[in-house]
Amino acid sequence: MYKVLFVSTGNFCRSPSAESVFRSMLEEAGLSDLVGVDSAGTHSYHIGEAPDARAQVAARKRGYDLSMLSARQVTKNDFREFDLILVMDWENLSALQQMCPRMYHHKLMLLMRFSNDFEEATVPDPYMGGSDTFSKVLDYLENACQGVLEVVRKRVAQYQAA
Ligand code: 4NP
Numbered sequence: 019m020y021k022v023l024f025v026s027t028g029n030f031c032r033s034p035s036a037e038s039v040f041r042s043m044l045e046e047a048g049l050s051d052l053v054g055v056d057s058a059g060t061h062s063y064h065i066g067e068a069p070d071a072r073a074q075v076a077a078r079k080r081g082y083d084l085s086m087l088s089a090r091q092v093t094k095n096d097f098r099e100f101d102l103i104l105v106m107d108w109e110n111l112s113a114l115q116q117m118c119p120r121m122y123h124h125k126l127m128l129l130m131r132f133s134n135d136f137e138e139a140t141v142p143d144p145y146m147g148g149s150d151t152f153s154k155v156l157d158y159l160e161n162a163c164q165g166v167l168e169v170v171r172k173r174v175a176q177y178q179a180a
Pocket of ligand 1: 026027028029030031032033034059063143144145
């Protein structure tokens with residue numbers, strides 16, 4: 019199974035939303051049995067909590083249900099287990115680069131690198147923002163996850179052909 023991990027600061031707003039967006043794309047593409055998805059945070063602030071209520075409301079408006087997710091922190095094992103580790107911003111990238119064994123550094127990437135339409139390098143942190151920020155975050159995540167899906171689809175086809 020090819021495995022994708024989304025990482026943000028708290029695993030409370032952006033990364034659980036990304037997990038849900040990407041899971042829904044995998045289901046639509048018929049790839050759920052071949053591609054795994056999870057999310058985690060660089061910090062421990064919200065461990066065990068369901069995602070931020072504002073993120074849940076914004077996601078529900080677009081058909082994503084975040085209510086069953088619960089925040090966890092990145093572990094060393096994640097660097098071995100996941101094939102692609104996609105972070106929301108430079109702070110997340112820097113935190114993971116410090117934790118990650120050198121042999122796995124190639125797995126760490128900014129999620130927005132996969133966006134076809136947005137030039138921004140990072141997904142803005144909505145935690146201190148208004149509800150419009152949560153909607154903007156979903157615009158970014160949906161666009162970038164579409165790009166991730168294209169890459170993952172090719173990888174899965176390569177694995178199956180091998
Ligand atoms: P995230 O949510 O988008 O999942 O990183 C956050 C949760 C908490 C904080 C920032 C972001 N915080 O600064 O406490």
